[in-house]
Amino acid sequence: MGDMKKTSSLADLGVDADIGKSIFKNIYHAVMDTPTKSYTTKITIVGVGNVGMAIAHTILTQDIVEELALIGTNFDKLQGEMLDLQHVAAFLPRVQIQADTDYAITARSNLCIIAAGSRQNPRESRLDLLQHNLKIFTSIVPKLVEKSPGCLLLVVTNPVDVLTYITWKLSGFPPNRVIGSGTNLDSSRFRFLLADYLNVNAQDVQAYMVGEHGDSSVALWSSISVGGVPILSFVTNKSEEFEQQVLENIRKKVVHSAYEVIRLKGYTSWAVGYSVANLARSLLRDQRKIHPVSLLSKGFYGIGDDIEVFLSLPAMLGRSGVLSVAQITLTDVEKERLQNSAKILWEIQRQLNI
Numbered sequence: 001m002g003d004m005k006k007t008s009s010l011a012d013l014g015v016d017a018d019i020g021k022s023i024f025k026n027i028y029h030a031v032m033d034t035p036t037k038s039y040t041t042k043i044t045i046v047g048v049g050n051v052g053m054a055i056a057h058t059i060l061t062q063d064i065v066e067e068l069a070l071i072g073t074n075f076d077k078l079q080g081e082m083l084d085l086q087h088v089a090a091f092l093p094r095v096q097i098q099a100d101t102d103y104a105i106t107a108r109s110n111l112c113i114i115a116a117g118s119r120q121n122p123r124e125s126r127l128d129l130l131q132h133n134l135k136i137f138t139s140i141v142p143k144l145v146e147k148s149p150g151c152l153l154l155v156v157t158n159p160v161d162v163l164t165y166i167t168w169k170l171s172g173f174p175p176n177r178v179i180g181s182g183t184n185l186d187s188s189r190f191r192f193l194l195a196d197y198l199n200v201n202a203q204d205v206q207a208y209m210v211g212e213h214g215d216s217s218v219a220l221w222s223s224i225s226v227g228g229v230p231i232l233s234f235v236t237n238k239s240e241e242f243e244q245q246v247l248e249n250i251r252k253k254v255v256h257s258a259y260e261v262i263r264l265k266g267y268t269s270w271a272v273g274y275s276v277a278n279l280a281r282s283l284l285r286d287q288r289k290i291h292p293v294s295l296l297s298k299g300f301y302g303i304g305d306d307i308e309v310f311l312s313l314p315a316m317l318g319r320s321g322v323l324s325v326a327q328i329t330l331t332d333v334e335k336e337r338l339q340n341s342a343k344i345l346w347e348i349q350r351q352l353n354i
């Protein structure tokens, strides 16, 4: 394994790399030799299963990085995935892709995404994965931090909220630099289902799921709008009781979505790939966009200062990570459900003794 090449290029075949320069007229020589390394943006993805590869693929389509490093446990699988992605080169922006079991290739990453670990079987909840994935994180996080001490950490592995808390503890990073993908995905599912019901474009639906990325997630009905029109007035011509039932069914469908996809195809991948690539763009391109992501939530929306949990709240994301948390006016019921979600996660964390 040690002798094997980490990238596939003409140089591996013994072809002189300088030959490329001779194809071009020499007046551009100085420009071609200018080192570009210090200006590159680099993402590392740990875990090259269904989710890690969906994220990698989507990131390549977004033109947000110059370097991508893939880390896993199976060297042949890594090399196969790397080659398959490299063969996209003719169709997408130029990205240097590396893959290895050795974290040396992750050095100086701007963003490290963790999608390694077990996924749910059809009858398991996300929280059932905790013990196994916790162990994996204790080996992954310190290595990422050692190689990229200034990076942002973005956790995807489930249960994502508790593992984001654990990543924060293991990394020693300030909380703004440790983020969980959280309910960014649930919110996309929510917007899709609302758009489908209202027969509008999902991109015009502004709607958030917050709290745990899991069974206790909370739909923020009071703040939903479609093209600037609050949803509750959008549907006033229908009976209120009927609407409440429809809306509650949509919420249940969002919570059940992952279970349904896992029952049907064994895992979820494409939607989380887009969700995480979208977060990566907002972070690395300093977009100051609002996303519901898992962040250190103590003190927000009545969550006690003593409850040190990560759960999803709508937050502004930029190059420094979480820049601020949106102050949405919640109803008493929404606030109560959010605080309940925090308590569920807090109880689980307390049992971990970390």
Ligand SMILES: NC(=O)C1=CN([C@@H]2O[C@H](COP(=O)(O)OP(=O)(O)OC[C@H]3O[C@@H](n4cnc5c(N)ncnc54)[C@H](O)[C@@H]3O)[C@@H](O)[C@H]2O)C=CC1
Residues within 6 Å of the ligand: 046, 047, 048, 049, 050, 051, 052, 071, 072, 073, 074, 115, 116, 117, 118, 119, 120, 129, 133, 136, 139, 140, 155, 156, 157, 158, 159, 160, 181, 182, 185, 213, 267, 268, 269, 272
């Ligand atoms: N937060 C979210 O919205 C979502 C989270 N997930 C979670 O993502 C995780 C991954 O799911 P899949 O990709 O479907 O699973 P998978 O089984 O296809 O892939 C997991 C990968 O992790 C790798 N891995 C295990 N230990 C590792 C280590 N120490 N270092 C590096 N790689 C390691 C495995 O070799 C495997 O390739 C699961 O926990 C799943 O529940 C899945 C969908 C959405």
Ligand SMILES: CC(=O)C(=O)O
Residues within 6 Å of the ligand: 126, 158, 185, 258, 268, 272
């Ligand atoms: C598996 C998972 O967390 C999801 O698709 O929401």
